[in-house]
Amino acid sequence: MHQPPIPHLASADPEIGRLVEAEAERQHRKIRLIPSENYVSAAVLEATGTVLTNKYSEGYPGRRYYEGQQVIDPVERLAVQRAKDLFGVDHANVQPYSGSPANLAVYLAFCQPGDTVMGMALPMGGHLTHGWSVSATGKWFRAVRYGVRRDTGRVDMDEVRDLALAERPRIIFCGGTAIPRTIDFPAFAEIAREVGAVLVADIAHIAGLIAGGAHPSPVGHAQVISTTTHKTLRGPRGAMLMSDAEHASALDKAVFPGLQGGPHNHTTAAIAVALREAASEDFRTYAHNVVANARALAEALVERGYDLVSGGTDNHLILVDLTNRGIGGKPAAKALDRAGIELNYNTVPFDTRKPFDPSGIRLGTPAITTRGLGVEQMPTLAGWIDEAIQAADRGDDAVLDRIADEVAELLAGYPMPGWA
Numbered sequence: 544m545h546q547p548p549i550p551h552l553a554s555a556d557p558e559i560g561r562l563v564e565a566e567a568e569r570q571h572r573k574i575r576l577i578p579s580e581n582y583v584s585a586a587v588l589e590a591t592g593t594v595l596t597n598k599y600s601e602g603y604p605g606r607r608y609y610e611g612q613q614v615i616d617p618v619e620r621l622a623v624q625r626a627k628d629l630f631g632v633d634h635a636n637v638q639p640y641s642g643s644p645a646n647l648a649v650y651l652a653f654c655q656p657g658d659t660v661m662g663m664a665l666p667m668g669g670h671l672t673h674g675w676s677v678s679a680t681g682k683w684f685r686a687v688r689y690g691v692r693r694d695t696g697r698v699d700m701d702e703v704r705d706l707a708l709a710e711r712p713r714i715i716f717c718g719g720t721a722i723p724r725t726i727d728f729p730a731f732a733e734i735a736r737e738v739g740a741v742l743v744a745d746i747a748h749i750a751g752l753i754a755g756g757a758h759p760s761p762v763g764h765a766q767v768i769s770t771t772t773h774k775t776l777r778g779p780r781g782a783m784l785m786s787d788a789e790h791a792s793a794l795d796k797a798v799f800p801g802l803q804g805g806p807h808n809h810t811t812a813a814i815a816v817a818l819r820e821a822a823s824e825d826f827r828t829y830a831h832n833v834v835a836n837a838r839a840l841a842e843a844l845v846e847r848g849y850d851l852v853s854g855g856t857d858n859h860l861i862l863v864d865l866t867n868r869g870i871g872g873k874p875a876a877k878a879l880d881r882a883g884i885e886l887n888y889n890t891v892p893f894d895t896r897k898p899f900d901p902s903g904i905r906l907g908t909p910a911i912t913t914r915g916l917g918v919e920q921m922p923t924l925a926g927w928i929d930e931a932i933q934a935a936d937r938g939d940d941a942v943l944d945r946i947a948d949e950v951a952e953l954l955a956g957y958p959m960p961g962w963a
């Protein structure tokens with residue numbers, strides 16, 4: 544049963560009620576390896592389902608455009624203070640609706656349309672909002688893009704510097720969505736300083752690892768930090784912008800009134816809950832276990848002959864180039880899904896295939912670590928992945944179904960937060 548229980552939803556709208564239960568059940572029996580996903584705690588779930596959703600509160604605590612903020616102001620102040628304490632920043636804005644609007648607010652704060660901006664190319668591991676051509680950020684600004692080195696699969700800091708010196712961007716984004724290695728914030732900061740750019744660290748993927756001390760922090764290097772709250776940080780779907788004191792006011796004005804209206808107060812409360820959880824000793828252990836599991840899984844895949852971009856991982860994420868296995872990322876991901884192992888197909892750097900049918904798969908350990916799986920299970924998991932990919936190549940659905948049963952049997956011993 545869903546937790547908190549959903550009796551009113553189930554009786555008022557049985558179709559949606561059944562679908563919610565079905566999704567909970569699906570999340571319970573699958574090994575969820577999409578690196579941007581997680582399981583939030585029952586407390587975070589409860590906070591997202593509260594009456595705080597009924598309230599409008601455009602503005603910021605103490606400066607609102609609507610009356611009746613006696614409760615909402617302290618909720619938002621708590622969330623802001625917890626973000627500042629957890630990450631050690633001067634300023635935090637917890638209102639962005641999600642990661643993409645948070646990043647758009649950064650452009651609005653520091654750029655004019657047509658300005659030169661710089662970020663990692665999408666096929667190299669960057670995010671759409673770092674200036675990729677189909678995104679508003681690539682249409683409204685003159686985006687220049689860096690990538691990874693062909694020989695190492697790691698960010699090419701020489702290219703970053705050369706490009707920055709030649710193009711003089713107003714902002715430089717570091718971080719991304721498919722980067723398996725530690726981000727060198729001091730090196731980016733030096734380049735940004737040299738060219739007078741604002742350095743923006745997009746830590747959406749690794750925020751929980753940073754909070755838990757399992758990845759270096761960008762604080763003191765990047766003037767602006769953007770993050771989602773729903774990935775390794777294990778909060779509700781939302782985002783935060785953090786900064787030094789100098790850049791605070793421009794960011795606040797860009798979020799409201801520049802880009803958004805009323806903040807989603809139920810989400811703000813859930814972010815506050817997640818930040819409190821992330822400040823605990825248990826969460827530090829969690830963050831380190833995420834990395835240990837990813838490393839163990841990467842090693843087990845390499846032992847089975849898989850080609851990992853950059854050869855391995857430093858964080859929660861693994862990018863596998865399937866070219867040497869003779870199967871595309873998409874058919875592999877579809878077969879794995881049938882086998883109860885959920886991940887996503889992904890381009891790999893210098894991919895020769897199309898983005899909708901690329902050469903790679905992307906996987907990560909935040910969700911399975913929340914379920915309680917440990918390094919001892921990673922060789923079994925790598926074995927299932929390997930067997931399923933081979934079965935996909937032969938079109939052997941019986942093997943995929945057998946693996947799905949074995950996966951469900953294993954996971955039955957690992958409780959899922961929010962599902963009783």
Ligand SMILES: Cc1ncc(COP(=O)(O)O)c(C=O)c1O
Binds near residue numbers: 641646720
């Ligand atoms: C690095 C990075 N930034 C921004 C985003 C955008 O977040 P959202 O999907 O919440 O808009 C993502 C999402 O995957 C991301 O990986």
